[in-house]
């Protein structure tokens with residue numbers, strides 16, 4: 001148990017360090033994303049660098065947010081609901097990774 | 112707490128005894144923005160899924176983005192990401208063992224609130240056509 005806590009602590013910090021530059025990139029992108037139409041957005045995601053960085057943002061973000069919310073759940077919920085919430089938290093992170101990876105893959109190879 | 116009396120483990124600080132400090136506010140806001148970003152990332156996934164599946168679905172998601180509600184969501188998400196990012200750097204600096212002096216911590220907390228708000232205004236202004 002204590003070993004698990006340590007690796008979660010390290011992964012939370014490692015993911016934060018990677019997320020920092022990714023977020024700055026992302027904040028620049030979101031400016032153009034606000035006005036983009038379907039064709040523009042798909043063309044944008046067909047650029048390898050954009051697809052890779054967006055994929056990385058989702059996957060590392062999912063790992064980081066799962067650990068973070070698990071910590072919050074453990075802080076506030078002490079009943080049986082804790083395990084249910086922790087399980088949903090896992091599903092949400094896995095679903096996010098799967099959905100984002102599939103979408104980016106599909107768009108990237110459709111051209 | 113199920114068995115507070117029996118437990119020998121230390122209790123966290125008492126919830127009713129505290130006074131306002133900007134460092135405390137920043138700590139609570141870090142947690143709050145973390146939860147907002149969690150929801151935001153899930154919404155963002157909808158955006159890419161729509162982009163992958165069909166122009167119609169993408170148009171539906173785009174319509175929400177361009178509505179007043181969408182504007183509020185985007186401002187909230189951008190501010191949350193900026194705050195959480197900058198305050199996260201404070202956390203990482205602490206993990207490195209620095210920046211704990213009360214004066215430093217108070218100053219950086221104010222700085223994060225101000226810088227996040229200014230940068231949000233700039234990004235939203237540029238994003239909605241003020242810039243290009």
Ligand code: HEM
Pocket residue numbers: 012013016017019020023061064065067068069071072141142143144145146148149152195196197198199200202203
């Ligand atoms: C994709 C966006 C992000 C999401 C969804 C997210 C979510 C979260 C959540 C839910 C927590 C737990 C908060 C708590 O326990 O009070 C957290 C903690 C943390 N986040 Fe993020 N975060 C994101 C981006 C970032 C970025 C870009 C950084 C960069 C520095 C960062 C740094 C941290 C740090 C250092 C902690 C630990 C704070 C502590 O020790 O209490 N996060 N995050």
